[in-house]
Amino acid sequence: MEYGDLMAATTRELYLETGISILADSGYSALKLSEVCGRLGVTSGSFYHFFKNWSDYTGQLIQHWLASRTELEVAAVQAVADPLQRMRDLIEFAVSLPHHAEAAIRTWANMDPDVRKVQEMADHARYQVVFDIAMELLDDRVAAHRYSSWANYVLTGYSQSTLPDDPETLTWAAQQFLDSLADASNRPRQSLALADDRQQATVGGSQE
Structure with missing residues (x-):
């Protein structure tokens, strides 16, 4: 799948739900950028399309x-x-x-x-x-x-x-x-x- 296809298939909602899945499966210590991107099968470039930085992501995650x-x-x-x-x-x-x-x-x-x-x-x-x-x-x-x-x-x-x-x-x-x-x-x-x-x-x- 090309990068553009990955971007189309991945949404902000999927990133946030993936974070909750990681918390459920593996606990807070496993909540890392590499784990989030790995589960979604995307690169960090895709992540930064939706979130300014890791702090922005975790803030949105807890609000979600x-x-x-x-x-x-x-x-x-x-x-x-x-x-x-x-x-x-x-x-x-x-x-x-x-x-x-x-x-x-x-x-x-x-x-x-x-x-x-x-x-x-x-x-x-x-x-x-x-x-x-x-x-x-x-x-x-x-x-x-x-x-x-x-x-x-x-x-x-x-x-x-x-x-x-x-x-x-x-x-x-x-x-x-x-x-x-x-x-x-x-x-x-x-x-x-x-x-x-x-x-x-x-x-x-x-x-x-």
């Missing part, structure tokens, strides 16, 4: 992660009228996140204050969307805080754990949360079961 793995989903669920269904959709998305990439970004955030700010923005947005749904269902700020904290503790804990990936158990834990919230709101549980095939999803490092 925030937008694509938090902000877009939060915005999407707002269109769902029923709050329990909204929570179910949010949980389905959270279970399917690239959890190894999530862990790698937290490692990165511990070393880079700019990345930490973005991580804090993501954590706050994830907390707030669950809090708002729980408030709508329960009208109790203390209970809403506890449910939102519960959801975020499970999500963060799973991503950070060194235990083997266990998507079936993660789905089970998410279902207990959803059932508990339905019970607390005195709403029926019907149609709230998470996808049966979720346990087949790869939620570790290979889903990107």
